[in-house]
Amino acid sequence: MSAFLALVSRDLRIAFKDGGAIGIALGFYLVVVAIVPIGLGPDLNLLSRIGPGLLWVALLLSALLSVDRIFHNDLEDGTLEVIALGPLPLELVATAKALAHWLSTALPLVLLAPILGLLLNLEAGAYPAIVLTMLIGSPAVSFLGALGAALTLGLRRGGLLVALLILPLYVPILIFGVASVDRMLSALEPSSQPLLILAALAIATVVLVPLAAAQALRVNLG
Amino acid sequence: MYSLANPQRFMSLSGRVLPFVAILAVITLAVGLYMAFSAPPDFRQGETVRIMYIHVPSAWLAMMAYMMIAIAGLGVLIWRHPLADVAAKAAAPLGAAFTFLALVTGSLWGKPMWGTYWQWDARMTSMLVLLFLYLGLMALRSAMEDASRASRVTAILALVGAINIPIIKFSVDWWETLHQPASVFRMSGSTIHPDLLWPLMVMAVGFTLLFFALHLAAMRNEIMRRRAIGLQLRRVDNAAAALAT
Numbered sequence: 001m002s003a004f005l006a007l008v009s010r011d012l013r014i015a016f017k018d019g020g021a022i023g024i025a026l027g028f029y030l031v032v033v034a035i036v037p038i039g040l041g042p043d044l045n046l047l048s049r050i051g052p053g054l055l056w057v058a059l060l061l062s063a064l065l066s067v068d069r070i071f072h073n074d075l076e077d078g079t080l081e082v083i084a085l086g087p088l089p090l091e092l093v094a095t096a097k098a099l100a101h102w103l104s105t106a107l108p109l110v111l112l113a114p115i116l117g118l119l120l121n122l123e124a125g126a127y128p129a130i131v132l133t134m135l136i137g138s139p140a141v142s143f144l145g146a147l148g149a150a151l152t153l154g155l156r157r158g159g160l161l162v163a164l165l166i167l168p169l170y171v172p173i174l175i176f177g178v179a180s181v182d183r184m185l186s187a188l189e190p191s192s193q194p195l196l197i198l199a200a201l202a203i204a205t206v207v208l209v210p211l212a213a214a215q216a217l218r219v220n221l222g
Numbered sequence: 223m224y225s226l227a228n229p230q231r232f233m234s235l236s237g238r239v240l241p242f243v244a245i246l247a248v249i250t251l252a253v254g255l256y257m258a259f260s261a262p263p264d265f266r267q268g269e270t271v272r273i274m275y276i277h278v279p280s281a282w283l284a285m286m287a288y289m290m291i292a293i294a295g296l297g298v299l300i301w302r303h304p305l306a307d308v309a310a311k312a313a314a315p316l317g318a319a320f321t322f323l324a325l326v327t328g329s330l331w332g333k334p335m336w337g338t339y340w341q342w343d344a345r346m347t348s349m350l351v352l353l354f355l356y357l358g359l360m361a362l363r364s365a366m367e368d369a370s371r372a373s374r375v376t377a378i379l380a381l382v383g384a385i386n387i388p389i390i391k392f393s394v395d396w397w398e399t400l401h402q403p404a405s406v407f408r409m410s411g412s413t414i415h416p417d418l419l420w421p422l423m424v425m426a427v428g429f430t431l432l433f434f435a436l437h438l439a440a441m442r443n444e445i446m447r448r449r450a451i452g453l454q455l456r457r458v459d460n461a462a463a464a465l466a467t
Contacts, residue, residue, distance in 0.1 A: 151379055161361055164357065164358050168351045169383075179396075219371055
């Protein structure tokens with residue numbers, strides 16, 4: 001357990017110390033959300049209707065931008081080999097690194113979402129709903145991203161490949177993420193059913209994905 | 223079963239089987255196409271129902287090919303079976319091609335029937351995601367230089383995808399009924415008339431035979447490609463050894 005926590009806190013310290021990667025992800029999130037109204041026209045009614053979906057899509061893209069970093073730097077300077085030889089099973093290494101990514105990148109993105117919602121004229125009730133669904137769904141985003149990073153470990157242009165590999169796997173998260181916002185706000189029949197399915201998907205992802213990611217790390221580390 | 227694990231045995235056996243499968247596929251497809259064109263047009267869909275005879279077998283094979291890749295992936299990861307990776311590698315472009323064919327024929331059918339080439343219908347959406355999964359598998363394999371590493375990493379991705387396909391299917395179904403419940407055409411109401419069902423069955427068998435013929439041929443090509451690479455490497459080794467002495 002202490003090795004696990006040490007790895008998480010090490011990754012967090014690295015992420016916050018040189019801050020650059022988090023800043024890039026947050027900046028990318030802001031730019032994507034800002035560029036869509038410029039493309040669609042400044043119709044506030046339209047924007048408030050597509051707002052939750054737009055925030056979710058932009059979150060997935062911004063998170064993907066940074067998942068490459070989960071294993072890459074550690075592979076380059078040899079740390080990953082040392083960690084792999086250490087006492088912590090690779091499954092827990094993958095879990096720790098995905099968790100650190102969630103804490104350092106996905107969580108700030110989630111917290112930025114309501115501020116970006118102001119640009120999209122979201123209705124007042126949508127803010128807590130969006131933050132809640134993103135809090136529940138975003139761990140799956142980080143963990144699947146870590147799987148993509150493990151599969152493409154050490155490849156040149158791995159970052160672009162991760163997007164092609166992982167975005168199809170994000171489809172259920174996106175569907176239930178946006179639907180749970182819609183259904184929580186729905187005046188006709190509010191329901192928490194999609195939110196519960198989203199939670200189930202996220203839990204299953206967090207438990208199962210490290211097994212596959214560890215296997216991929218084993219193959220790629222040789 | 224164990225004897226088939228030997229690529230040499232596989233080559234001699236598949237070499238004998240392949241012509242029969244290929245000829246059978248051609249005959250079945252010829253009969254199926256004749257039946258498809260001589261079958262009566264559908265009451266509501268008219269002549270466009272004939273697209274179904276290409277579309278439905280393509281969609282079946284698109285899913286069968288992925289299942290095959292996933293099972294081969296187990297073979298790669300658990301038994302390190304030398305032929306499993308060959309089978310998985312050969313099936314991926316075929317599966318992608320049949321998925322693409324299913325999407326294109328569905329889209330051509332959709333234009334006269336739905337009035338649009340693309341409808342975000344649950345089946346179309348999940349087939350599109352399946353196409354992305356195939357493209358991802360092929361891209362990941364081609365990005366890796368080391369063949370044995372590529373085989374195991376793509377096997378992991380194939381298995382993750384196989385677990386995900388039912389989830390994606392479920393979520394897309396759920397999403398689509400939420401967005402547009404009534405507009406979608408459903409087959410379930412009326413069972414297919416035997417006059418239309420028979421050509422479909424023959425075409426399905428013909429397409430499956432075609433798939434196996436193409437797959438066997440692709441596997442044979444892949445084995446020969448690997449042998450050619452092996453021979454070249456041996457020649458380089460020999461030349462290096464000759465220089466050293």
